[in-house]
Amino acid sequence: xxxxxxxGNELRGDDSIGPAVIEQLNKSDLSVPMNLIDAGTDAFxxxxxxxxxxxxxxxxxxxxxxxxxxxxxxxxxxxxxxQIEKSISLHGFGFGEIYDMAKDIGDVAECTLIGxxxxxxxxxxxxxxxxxxxxxxxxxxxxxxxxxxxx
Numbered sequence: 001x002x003x004x005x006x007x008g009n010e011l012r013g014d015d016s017i018g019p020a021v022i023e024q025l026n027k028s029d030l031s032v033p034m035n036l037i038d039a040g041t042d043a044f045x046x047x048x049x050x051x052x053x054x055x056x057x058x059x060x061x062x063x064x065x066x067x068x069x070x071x072x073x074x075x076x077x078x079x080x081x082x083q084i085e086k087s088i089s090l091h092g093f094g095f096g097e098i099y100d101m102a103k104d105i106g107d108v109a110e111c112t113l114i115g116x117x118x119x120x121x122x123x124x125x126x127x128x129x130x131x132x133x134x135x136x137x138x139x140x141x142x143x144x145x146x147x148x149x150x151x
Contacts, residue, residue, distance in 0.1 A: 002149040003035045003049055004142055007060040013125030014068070014118030017138070018059045020127065024139045034146050043098055050102035055110040055149050057142055061131070062115025069130035070117040071138055073145070076110070112145055114138060 004025060006018030022038045039045040049056050064072055102108045116138055119128035
């Protein structure tokens with residue numbers, strides 16, 4: 001079963017987009033079974049899932065140099081880890097570090113990252129209008145990606 005893993009801190013503005021996606025998926029009528037996981041800011045949760053067999057989709061805000069609310073999908077096999085690492089920080093660890101740890105342990109699960117460009121990740125902020133407006137598109141993208149894996 002495909003795992004949808006969100007990262008984010010709900011107290012830091014647009015960093016809460018990942019948990020917001022999980023919340024929306026929980027309310028949706030999903031055509032394929034999904035294991036929905038809100039990992040908060042725990043990078044080691046990602047490590048545990050990377051060394052599993054089930055494919056995973058990670059959703060997080062990512063600084064990509066785009067307009068706030070812009071969405072980008074990365075397949076781990078299509079880009080280098082260093083390209084992704086410039087965009088995504090797993091809250092204290094770089095994705096490259098976590099991915100390298102997983103590879104050192106064994107086979108790595110198929111992984112897709114869906115990033116949303118934040119406007120602000122300051123403490124005490126809420127989702128910006130730009131990122132909030134992208135939420136239905138992110139949810140749709142996650143569902144489409146999960147459907148590729150079937151049931």
